[in-house]
Amino acid sequence: MKRMVPFILLAITLVAFYPANAAFISPNWGYGGELGGSRGDNAGGNEQWRPRMRGYIQTKLFSVVTTQLGAGYTELQGKNTYNTKTLEANFRFLLSPLKLNLMFPYFYAGFGVTKDIQHNNTSYLPAVPWGIGLQSFVGEQLMLTVNAGYNIVLSDKLDGRTRPDGITNFITNGKHDSYYDFAVGLVYTGAPKSLDPDKDGLKNDQEKEHGTNPNKADTDGDGLNDGDEVDRYRTNPVKADSDDDGLNDGEEINRANTQPLKADSDNDGLKDGDEVNTYRSDPNRADSDLDALADGAEVNQYKTDPMKADTDGDDLKDGDEVNKYRSDPLKADSDSDGLKDGDEANYHSDPLKKDTDGDALSDGDEVNKFKTDPAKDDSDGDGLSDSAEMNKYHTDPLMVDTDDGGMIDGAEIKATKDPLDPKDDLFELVKGKKVVLRGINFDTNKSSVLPESEWILEKGRASMVAYPDVTVVISGHTDNVGSDEANRTLSQKRAQSVKDWLVSKGIPSGRIKVVGKGETEPMATNDTEEGRAQNRRMEFYVE
Numbered sequence: 392m393k394r395m396v397p398f399i400l401l402a403i404t405l406v407a408f409y410p411a412n413a414a415f416i417s418p419n420w421g422y423g424g425e426l427g428g429s430r431g432d433n434a435g436g437n438e439q440w441r442p443r444m445r446g447y448i449q450t451k452l453f454s455v456v457t458t459q460l461g462a463g464y465t466e467l468q469g470k471n472t473y474n475t476k477t478l479e480a481n482f483r484f485l486l487s488p489l490k491l492n493l494m495f496p497y498f499y500a501g502f503g504v505t506k507d508i509q510h511n512n513t514s515y516l517p518a519v520p521w522g523i524g525l526q527s528f529v530g531e532q533l534m535l536t537v538n539a540g541y542n543i544v545l546s547d548k549l550d551g552r553t554r555p556d557g558i559t560n561f562i563t564n565g566k567h568d569s570y571y572d573f574a575v576g577l578v579y580t581g582a583p584k585s586l587d588p589d590k591d592g593l594k595n596d597q598e599k600e601h602g603t604n605p606n607k608a609d610t611d612g613d614g615l616n617d618g619d620e621v622d623r624y625r626t627n628p629v630k631a632d633s634d635d636d637g638l639n640d641g642e643e644i645n646r647a648n649t650q651p652l653k654a655d656s657d658n659d660g661l662k663d664g665d666e667v668n669t670y671r672s673d674p675n676r677a678d679s680d681l682d683a684l685a686d687g688a689e690v691n692q693y694k695t696d697p698m699k700a701d702t703d704g705d706d707l708k709d710g711d712e713v714n715k716y717r718s719d720p721l722k723a724d725s726d727s728d729g730l731k732d733g734d735e736a737n738y739h740s741d742p743l744k745k746d747t748d749g750d751a752l753s754d755g756d757e758v759n760k761f762k763t764d765p766a767k768d769d770s771d772g773d774g775l776s777d778s779a780e781m782n783k784y785h786t787d788p789l790m791v792d793t794d795d796g797g798m799i800d801g802a803e804i805k806a807t808k809d810p811l812d813p814k815d816d817l818f819e820l821v822k823g824k825k826v827v828l829r830g831i832n833f834d835t836n837k838s839s840v841l842p843e844s845e846w847i848l849e850k851g852r853a854s855m856v857a858y859p860d861v862t863v864v865i866s867g868h869t870d871n872v873g874s875d876e877a878n879r880t881l882s883q884k885r886a887q888s889v890k891d892w893l894v895s896k897g898i899p900s901g902r903i904k905v906v907g908k909g910e911t912e913p914m915a916t917n918d919t920e921e922g923r924a925q926n927r928r929m930e931f932y933v934e
Contacts, residue, residue, distance in 0.1 A: 427574030434469030441466035592618020614641020637664015660687020683710025706733025729755020751778035774801020838884035870923035883907025
């Protein structure tokens with residue numbers, strides 16, 4: 392407990408001297424001297440108080456940090472134990488987080504060296520001083536200083552003796568010599584205490600120069616000290632809103648992080664105050680909603696919402712509407728065709744043209760009603776426009792061969808045939824094309840063509856007559872009922888029966904080849920009756 396007495400007394404002194412008025416100016420520089428006492432912490436109850444002295448130069452590093460570079464003389468003595476005289480040099484940091492009046496209370500810590508000068512062949516030993524203190528003006532350029540501390544020497548050689556095992560320093564728990572000290576002294580400073588009574592960082596003559604109030608730290612009430620406005624931000628300390636942008640300087644620095652000397656910090660065409668207070672946009676980001684339009688352009692030119700990337704909710708960013716598609720960013724369906732602009736972009740139709748492909752059907756009707764391609768006038772590529780199929784011929788605009796008769800709808804119209812009647816169709820027999828002959832039927836496990844199949848056989852015959860230069864391969868296919876070999880044989884016989892019928896009707900035998908594929912090339916599943924029925928088929932392949 393005795394070890395802590397000097398620190399407790401000094402702490403009480405700091406509190407007792409806390410005044411209510413007047414302002415303390417921490418000097419930028421000064422030099423001082425101290426006298427006091429020291430008491431070792433090396434020999435238990437045998438320690439005695441001995442004199443010490445110290446001189447130093449101090450400089451203010453930051454508003455709350457002051458440094459001291461000093462040197463001193465200290466005596467240490469333990470009754471009938473040891474006696475030494477030392478010289479020391481150290482560097483201290485004085486931290487004063489409290490802004491009190493008239494005084495400068497601080498905590499200090501540092502590093503340095505000390506040397507025993509009483510004994511021969513001694514070394515410089517590293518030391519760590521720390522403690523508390525205060526400084527207070529007692530004259531225009533003179534301060535009283537009081538401090539108390541504890542010094543740890545990172546060695547056991549300062550007192551000229553070796554500690555017994557088990558006797559260690561109470562802080563480091565090692566064999567380290569140490570001592571307490573206290574001192575009272577004076578510091579001469581070149582700065583009188585009356586220079587900055589409001590502690591705003593401006594001296595009185597500077598306050599007069601700038602027209603600020605020397606007794607009011609924030610003359611214009613903008614939330615910034617006058618000194619910060621003058622020295623740090625270069626703003627006007629007598630004008631709350633230096634750049635007239637609708638935000639006072641303190642709001643710009645502390646809340647919005649904008650530039651207090653630039654009305655439009657992000658150069659988007661809107662004042663910072665309007666962004667913060669009116670539009671709620673980001674005054675430090677030219678495009679707050681990242682839609683590729685500057686906030687100023689959204690507000691002043693396009694009347695869009697600078698905080699909403701897609702103002703009209705059409706799934707296109709405002710910037711894309713303006714710069715890429717030239718559509719209206721305030722109207723979800725710019726051309727009123729029944730499709731949102733975003734949908735038109737996805738369908739590759741023109742959001743500014745109701746009928747992009749010119750097929751006499753609006754883009755909205757094509758997508759929503761007919762399911763056709765709004766960017767393609769002939770969705771199924773059959774040679775008829777979607778509008779002609781829907782309104783004139785009543786065919787399916789999504790089906791090349793509406794009647795599934797073998798001729799595409801456009802070819803039927805060109806040949807004056809009915810695109811809704813499969814019986815008048817001809818197969819298009821071009822090289823490399825495969826045609827399925829739907830409707831050729833046989834009895835189960837038989838190869839004789841049933842009479843009901845003659846209409847499709849006739850269609851095949853007529854097609855071969857219409858294409859006299861082609862050779863076809865007739866391939867027979869079965870389902871998977873029965874063995875592989877039986878099915879291959881049956882499919883071969885059925886293909887031969889079809890050839891025989893065509894030859895009997897005048898088609899040269901040399902233009903026709905046959906092959907039995909059996910169940911090897913299904914076109915549907917064999918797990919259902921419907922699938923098996925599709926797999927039982929005849930095909931023409933044009934060589």
